[in-house]
Every structure is written in C-alpha cells, then in structure tokens.
Amino acid sequence: MNWSDWSLTIALILVAGSAILLLVIAILRRKSTPVFREIPAFSRLRKAIGLAVEDGSCLHVSLGRGSLATTQGAAGLAGLSTLRRLADLTSTSDLTPIATSGDSSLMILSQDILQASYKEATGGGHFDATSARLTGLTPFSYASGTIPSLRDDHVSANILLGNFGVEAGLLTDATEREQSFILAASDYLPAQAVLYASAQEPLIGEELFAVSEYVNHSSMHAASLIVQDILRWVLIISILLGAILKLAGLL
Amino acid sequence: MKNLLSTLVAILAGLVVLVGFFFKIPVLVEIRRLVLDWAVIVAGMAVFIGVFNLVSVNNTRLSLGHKGGIYSLALMISLVVTFGLGLFLKTGHPIMNFIFYTIQVPIEKSLMALLAVTLLLASIRLLRKQPNLFSVIFLAITLLILLGTAPLPFGELPFFSSSLRPFIAQVMAGAGARGILLGIALATITTGLRILFGADRPYGGK
Numbered sequence: 271m272n273w274s275d276w277s278l279t280i281a282l283i284l285v286a287g288s289a290i291l292l293l294v295i296a297i298l299r300r301k302s303t304p305v306f307r308e309i310p311a312f313s314r315l316r317k318a319i320g321l322a323v324e325d326g327s328c329l330h331v332s333l334g335r336g337s338l339a340t341t342q343g344a345a346g347l348a349g350l351s352t353l354r355r356l357a358d359l360t361s362t363s364d365l366t367p368i369a370t371s372g373d374s375s376l377m378i379l380s381q382d383i384l385q386a387s388y389k390e391a392t393g394g395g396h397f398d399a400t401s402a403r404l405t406g407l408t409p410f411s412y413a414s415g416t417i418p419s420l421r422d423d424h425v426s427a428n429i430l431l432g433n434f435g436v437e438a439g440l441l442t443d444a445t446e447r448e449q450s451f452i453l454a455a456s457d458y459l460p461a462q463a464v465l466y467a468s469a470q471e472p473l474i475g476e477e478l479f480a481v482s483e484y485v486n487h488s489s490m491h492a493a494s495l496i497v498q499d500i501l502r503w504v505l506i507i508s509i510l511l512g513a514i515l516k517l518a519g520l521l
Numbered sequence: 522m523k524n525l526l527s528t529l530v531a532i533l534a535g536l537v538v539l540v541g542f543f544f545k546i547p548v549l550v551e552i553r554r555l556v557l558d559w560a561v562i563v564a565g566m567a568v569f570i571g572v573f574n575l576v577s578v579n580n581t582r583l584s585l586g587h588k589g590g591i592y593s594l595a596l597m598i599s600l601v602v603t604f605g606l607g608l609f610l611k612t613g614h615p616i617m618n619f620i621f622y623t624i625q626v627p628i629e630k631s632l633m634a635l636l637a638v639t640l641l642l643a644s645i646r647l648l649r650k651q652p653n654l655f656s657v658i659f660l661a662i663t664l665l666i667l668l669g670t671a672p673l674p675f676g677e678l679p680f681f682s683s684s685l686r687p688f689i690a691q692v693m694a695g696a697g698a699r700g701i702l703l704g705i706a707l708a709t710i711t712t713g714l715r716i717l718f719g720a721d722r723p724y725g726g727k
Contacts, residue, residue: 282543289714296720339564344709347716350723374571375564379723381574400578404571410632415575418582418589436636443639446646457705459698466659468643470650475701479708490720494711501707 288497296493304492311453311471312484318427318451319359319485327426328365329356330419332441333380334432334456335372335412342433345457346376348479349431354383355486356429361391369402370419372412376432377404413437417444430454430469431481434461442468455481528719535717576600662689 271279322329333349336342357367366388369380381402388397405415420428420441428445430438434456442465445452454465455473465472473481476498483491515521534556541553579593587593603620610617644663647656668678669686677683715721 278543285539285543285710285714288710289717292711292714293718337564339560344712347712347721347723348708351712351715351721354723374567374569374574377571377574378567382724400574400581402574403578404574407568407571408629410629414632418592437632439636439639439643440632443643459701462701464640464643467640467647476704476708478705479712488720490715490718494708494715497711498704498707501710502704505703505707 284501288501291497291500292490292493295496296489299493299496300489303487304496306480306484306492306495309473309477309480309484311473311477312481314451314471315427315429315453315481315485318453319356322426323360323363325426326364328363328424329360329367330422330425330428331356331367331369331380332416332419332428332430332432333369333371333373333376334430334434335409336376336433336457337373338375338379342457345431345433345478346371346373348482350376350379350383351482351491352429352431352485353380354387355482357384357387358390359486361387365424366398366401368419368422368425370405370416371402371432372404372406372409372416374404374407377402409435409437410440413440416441420444420450421448425450427451428453429481430456430465431478433457434465436460436464439464439468442470445470453481524722527724528722531722531724532717532719535713539717572600662694665689 319329321327331349331353333346333353334342336344336346338346353367353369360367366384369377369384371377371380381399384401385397385399388395403415403419405419406412417440419425421444428441428450430441430452431454434441434454435458438454438456438461442452442454446468451471452469453471453473454469455478456462456465457478462472462474466474479498480495483495512521537549537556538553541549576597579596582593583590583597606614606616606620644660647660665681666686666689669681669689712721716723
C-alpha cells in the first residue's frame with residue numbers, strides 16, 4: 271500500500287466510524303437532553319430571538335459566500351441549518367427573517383427554507399420571495415450589497431454564519447453603527463481574526479457548526495457534537511502518540 | 522411526497538459520490554462523474570437565477586421608494602450595460618477590460634482600503650468592548666507582528682524581525698491555526714453525515 275492508499279483508508283475509517291457513532295448516539299440519547307458548556311453568545315442570541323418575536327421585528331441571517339460545490343460548502347450548510355431553526359422559532363413573529371448570501375445556490379436554498387417555514391406557520395399565504403437575497407458575487411460586492419439589509423429598520427438582530435473573508439469587517443462595522451445585536455462566525459481563519467476584533471459576539475472554530483443545536487435541540491445535532499468531542503480526543507491521543515513514537519525513533 | 526423525493530435524491534446523490542470516492546468500482550466512478558457533471562450544470566443555472574433575484578430585489582426597492590433606491594437604479598443600469606456589452610463583445614475585449622480595470626477593480630480596492638481603516642478602529646475599540654486578558658494578548662501580538670513586518674525608516678528591528686515574528690507566526694499561530702482547522706474539519710464531517718442521513722434538509726419542508 272502506498273501513502274495515498276493509506277490516507278484513503280484512514281479517511282474511510284474516520285467517516286465510517288463517525289457515521290456509526292452518530293447513529294448509535296442519536297438513537298441512545300433520543301429522549302435525553304445533553305448538557306453542553308454555556309457559551310454567552312448563544313444565550314444572547316436566544317434573548318435576541320425572543321425579543322424579535324415580541325416586538326415584531328425580524329432577524330437577518332447572512333450565509334456568506336461558500337459555494338456548496340466547494341470545500342467551503344459545509345459552512346454554508348451549517349448556516350442553512352441554523353436559518354431553518356431560526357425561521358421556525360420566529361414563525362409567530364410578524365416578519366419572516368431576511369437571508370442574504372454571496373452565492374446563488376445558497377440563495378436558492380435559503381429561499382426554499384424560508385418559504386417552507388412560512389407555509390408551515392401560516393398554512394399558505396403569499397410569501398415574499400425577496401426575503402432571500404443574493405447581494406453580490408465578489409467578496410466586496412457581497413459586503414456592500416448586504417449592508418442595506420443590516421441597516422434595515424425592521425431588523426433587530428444580525429447573524430453572520432458561513433464562509434466569509436476579511437470583508438466581514440465591513441459588515442460588523444455597519445452593525446456597530448446601528449447598535450444592533452450581531453453574532454458572527456466564519457470557517458476562514460483570517461475572517462475569524464477580523465470578527466474577533468470587530469464583532470459583538472464572535473464564534474471561533476467549530477462553534478460555527480454548533481449554533482443550530484444551541485438554538486434548538488435535536489437528537490441528531492446533539493449526537494454530532496458528542497461525536498466531534500470523541501473524534502477530537504482520538505486526534506489528540508494520536509498526535510501525542512505519534513510525537514512520542516517519533517521521539518523514541520520508532521517512526 | 523415532494524419532500525420525500527427531494528430527500529431521497531439528496532441522500533442517494535451524496536452516497537454515490539462518497540462511495541465512488543472511496544471505492545474505485547468502474548460503475549460507481551462513472552455514476553459519480555455523471556452526478557458531479559450535473560451538479561456543475563445546476564450550479565451554472567443557479568447563477569442566472571441568482572442574478573434574476575438580484576434584479577427582483579433591487580426592482581422592488583426602487584418601485585417601493587425605499588431608502589437608497591438610487592443605488593438600486595445604478596446597480597440595474599450597470600448590470601444591463603455590462604451584460605449587454607458582454608454578450609456582444611465577449612470577455613477580453615478592450616471595452617470589457619476597460620470596464621473591469623477602471624471601475625470594478627478601483628471600487629474593490631477602495632473598499633479594501635476602507636476595511637483597513639475599519640479594522641484599525643475596531644482594534645482601538647476592542648479593549649472597551651471586551652476588557653479581558655485575551656483582548657490584551659490579541660492586541661499585543663498584532664503589535665509585535667506589525668513591528669516585525671512593517672518597513673521601518675531605520676531598517677529591520679534586529680530581534681523582532683529575525684526571531685520573534687517568525688516564532689509567533691510559524692510556531693504559536695501555526696499550531697493554534699491547525700487546532701482550529703482540525704476542529705472545523707471534524708465538524709464538517711458530522712455536518713456532511715447529517716445531510717446524508719436526512720437529519721438536516723436544507724431544501725424546503727420538514
């Protein structure tokens with residue numbers, strides 16, 4: 271076996287093992303609510319959702335520019351999953367959430383999600399298709415196209431979840447000027463640094479993928495967080511073991 | 522029925538692509554290639570739908586007299602002119618290059634410059650917003666990296682440029698970045714699996 275075959279085999283074991291763990295944990299824990307560490311940003315997000323429902327304002331969810339056909343697609347999917355939950359939670363509010371994105375496939379899916387949630391809540395009725403918006407296809411056109419949505423008088427909270435570049439700094443600055451709530455997360459490292467310095471509630475690393483579980487519990491989402499923790503420990507042990515073997519001259 | 526069908530299509534397509542990636546069975550590899558080709562075509566069509574959405578949103582903003590309607594008008598005129606010229610002149614034509622290099626590129630560059638100012642202000646405000654140890658470390662490291670990278674009138678700072686900056690950037694920041702990326706990679710696996718199991722359906726009804 272050459273190195274390429276080895277890495278493919280390890281990847282297969284990782285994916286298959288994760289799939290089995292995910293299913294087993296989701297089935298075993300389907301009736302219990304797991305307790306995760308408290309993240310202040312999520313508590314404030316829950317408050318912002320409650321406030322939006324009470325005062326009839328709406329949430330603005332920006333999904334970034336991660337095309338589903340690329341490796342950044344997972345961040346977009348995490349954003350869409352959260353949008354689905356937020357749309358369900360605020361379905362009793364007067365206004366449906368606004369979803370902006372910098373990629374066409376994300377725009378189409380976000381429109382579908384908002385429409386489905388609206389129809390489930392109202393049992394039909396006229397859905398405003400412009401709630402889901404493609405604001406631009408290049409980083410800065412996306413940022414400048416999204417700023418009017420951030421400044422919308424009806425928007426009480428902004429949630430930026432997905433693949434953003436450093437242009438996210440312009441979005442957080444616009445929100446700062448409006449003094450509205452903002453929770454922001456990106457899978458891109460330079461953007462995480464920008465968000466850390468400029469956003470009110472920045473999320474770091476894989477916290478981006480945990481938002482939907484923290485917002486609204488489901489057994490599969492909870493199981494996926496537990497699987498991530500297990501895999502993280504497996505990786506830590508593997509790295510330490512590899513370092514020890516290397517030091518001992520066995521690798 | 523529609524939801525069941527879309528879920529089935531998503532799960533089957535995902536499974537075929539994943540299994541075809543790990544096992545080089547000729548039939549599976551062919552089907553995988555076909556599904557990926559279809560995905561490329563669908564992604565291409567999605568761009569057109571996206572542009573229609575852009576026109577629709579800005580048209581609504583203009584017709585309802587929303588704040589900033591003039592910008593929507595400017596966008597629609599620019600879109601129509603560029604699209605029309607692009608259809609007749611094709612890419613690489615001097616006029617298309619002129620539009621790109623004298624309008625698009627300078628605007629994006631000026632926004633990049635604006636971003637630099639915005640980030641400087643954000644750094645100044647950071648200690649007021651989050652007065653904690655991590656903010657202090659963040660700002661101190663930023664300053665050290667700048668001192669080690671910036672072209673100074675009296676030349677490089679001996680210790681900062683040769684030892685401290687490379688140590689922070691390659692050892693400390695490199696290790697931290699790898700840790701964050703590993704966390705993101707693990708989360709990406711479980712996100713993909715949730716879609717494959719049909720637990721997450723980012724396409725319409727429950």
